[in-house]
Amino acid sequence: MFKYRKIVEKHFGLDLSKKTREFKYIFARACYYRILRKFTTYSLHDIARSLDKNHATVINGLKQLDGMIQCKEINIILYNSLMSKFNVDMKNGKAKVTLKQLVRDYNFLLLENDNLKGEIAELKETIYK
Numbered sequence: 001m002f003k004y005r006k007i008v009e010k011h012f013g014l015d016l017s018k019k020t021r022e023f024k025y026i027f028a029r030a031c032y033y034r035i036l037r038k039f040t041t042y043s044l045h046d047i048a049r050s051l052d053k054n055h056a057t058v059i060n061g062l063k064q065l066d067g068m069i070q071c072k073e074i075n076i077i078l079y080n081s082l083m084s085k086f087n088v089d090m091k092n093g094k095a096k097v098t099l100k101q102l103v104r105d106y107n108f109l110l111l112e113n114d115n116l117k118g119e120i121a122e123l124k125e126t127i128y129k
Contacts, residue, residue, distance in 0.1 A: 001042060001050050008032045011082050017051050027068050027075060029053075030061035031082055037062065039086055074112075077105050 009016055012028040029051060036047045044055040069079050 001036065001040070001046070004035055004040070005032060005050065007085060008035065008082065011085070012078070023068075026061070027065075027078075030065040030068060031079060033058050033061045034065055035082075035086060073108055077108060080105070 005016060008028060008031060012024065012031075014025055014028050016025070016029050016032055018025060032051075033047055036042050036050075042050075044058045048055045048058045069075050
């Protein structure tokens with residue numbers, strides 16, 4: 001269970017056991033719950049105990065995850081990139097990522113890059129005023 005937690009914490013850059021209700025933590029923990037349910041045989045109680053939560057919290061996180069994924073495009077990308085780390089073909093060790101996912105992620109990153117360039121330009125303009 002610890003190796004899954006380490007992978008998720010590294011992916012999101014967060015400590016999953018931190019006592020906070022910030023969305024980024026809730027989302028990361030929900031992803032962690034789904035991974036453990038999908039790839040292990042741990043019970044809801046075991047999963048909850050790994051983060052000092054209760055099983056009802058795990059159930060709620062699992063129910064809410066699909067809605068969280070769809071509320072922002074970046075959440076879809078974060079979720080898909082995390083899940084691709086676990087969808088590994090054991091024969092050749094390569095992740096199963098579809099071309100459609102890669103194209104969608106690439107296009108989103110291009111748009112995000114343009115938005116950030118615009119924000120940088122605005123900030124520079126503000127600084128120089």
